[in-house]
Amino acid sequence: MKNIPAVLEYHDRTKHRPSRYAASLGYMDWATQPDPFRRYENAPLIALKFNDNTPPYHLLFEPNLLPEAPLCIESLSQLLRYSLGLAAIKSHGGSEWALRCNASSGNLHPTECYLILPPIAGLNESTSLTHYAPKEHALELLYRYHESIGEDTFLIALSSIIWREAWKYGERCWRYCQLDAGHAAASIRISAAMLGWECTLIAADSSEISALCGLDQCARYDVHERESPDLLFQIRRGTLNKPSLPSLIESPANRLSHSHHHWPILETIDAATQGSYPSPIRLKQKRRTPPPSKSSGEIVLKRRSAQMMDGSSITMEQFRQMLDASLYCQDTADVHFVLFVHRIEGLEKGLYICIRDPDELQSLQNAMDPAFEWFDCTEGLYRLQKGDYRGAAQMISCNQEIAKDGAFSFGMLCRFFESLERDGAIGYKNLYHQCGMIGQILYLEATSLGLSATGIGCFLDDEFHALLGLQDQRYQSLYHFTIGRAVIDMRIATYQPYTH
Incomplete structure (x- = not known):
């Protein structure tokens, strides 16, 4: 409970009021606009194939009705395509920008996705840590483990690059990063449902997520662009072993901006809200199956x-x-x-x-x-x-x-x-x-x-x-x-x- 005063202070400080909005630059510093795509230097890039065969939307809400797809590179590709992949390219006045399947505040997309996968034909011969690159619809291979995670299950971890939102929204941005993580989480659950897969939120500690994905290896990141651990999911049923990273990942992260504006309160609130993620309290009622709908x-x-x-x-x-x-x-x-x-x-x-x-x-x-x-x-x-x-x-x-x-x-x-x-x-x-x-x-x-x-x-x-x-x-x-x-x-x- 020691960090609750920090939460209450941040929450009150970042409220918008009629006479004063939460602190931000108040203008768009286009020269420092962050790169919307995280990449890792020297990491092998494994292209994913496309599969547009998806079930009708209304069937996603009927438990156990859809058959369970096998865990293979094609089904993994579909999971990522319809959760965190690009949905469209927009163009106007000589400018282009990408839209993604998961909604994001200001289309800034602070959420990054990591997968800890068992051996999969065409992807990896051993348990591996990968990072999803939505621009290319590909996986970056970051690390090969010597231990097994299990055969028919895998992990997805979500993290936030807080700087991506701070660039535009200043001190209130931490709120938006968490909303975006929630959007991404629901996108993964819906995409998993398309494949008949279970998606279970794990009540993991923040430090555990950081260690699993190498986010705690601070030298790999610009000090202003480090990633904060958010959520951990187990996809599919099965006995799960969480492997550990015994050594340094050799692939450093790309730098997103050449300069940054520092907001100390963001470090305070992010540090205060690390810890063991709560087990969910579930609703008593469930949604009804909606009328027949499109793909x-x-x-x-x-x-x-x-x-x-x-x-x-x-x-x-x-x-x-x-x-x-x-x-x-x-x-x-x-x-x-x-x-x-x-x-x-x-x-x-x-x-x-x-x-x-x-x-x-x-x-x-x-x-x-x-x-x-x-x-x-x-x-x-x-x-x-x-x-x-x-x-x-x-x-x-x-x-x-x-x-x-x-x-x-x-x-x-x-x-x-x-x-x-x-x-x-x-x-x-x-x-x-x-x-x-x-x-x-x-x-x-x-x-x-x-x-x-x-x-x-x-x-x-x-x-x-x-x-x-x-x-x-x-x-x-x-x-x-x-x-x-x-x-x-x-x-x-x-x-x-x-x-x-």
């Missing part, structure tokens, strides 16, 4: 962050399906939705709450404005107050019009102080991971319904809390979102990423 791979590759919404409505069925989709993220019981309902057919405009853990109802009622009506709309949805909240939604979302032009927007209200007491300072990181996981699933669900979504990291924290009548830190909002129909910018050209 899961097609939906993943079409996912986009909308820049503008057209102000049109959606149906009640679409709205309910979006809320239900979040239940796929079973280990996100600490998160509820406070919704600004603007244009949902059959549902009055107003302020609503979706309680994803029914046991929290009384606690939330006690914490929030006693004047709220708490009208039961069934299935965990309650109307707090009727009215037009479009102006409030825009104001709270740093005056971004997209929050009022969607069919609805919402804040993810988290069980904050109890999580810190239960899990320690690393529980703060875990809450952001939960929000990011939910966000990625909602992106995909919106795409499957022909809708669009956008994650909103810029919001006025305490103005939102005041609107709800919250008086303390039992609950805090950590991520905002809006869903509707996007306005497409026809000036921007789109290309296939690996043939362009």
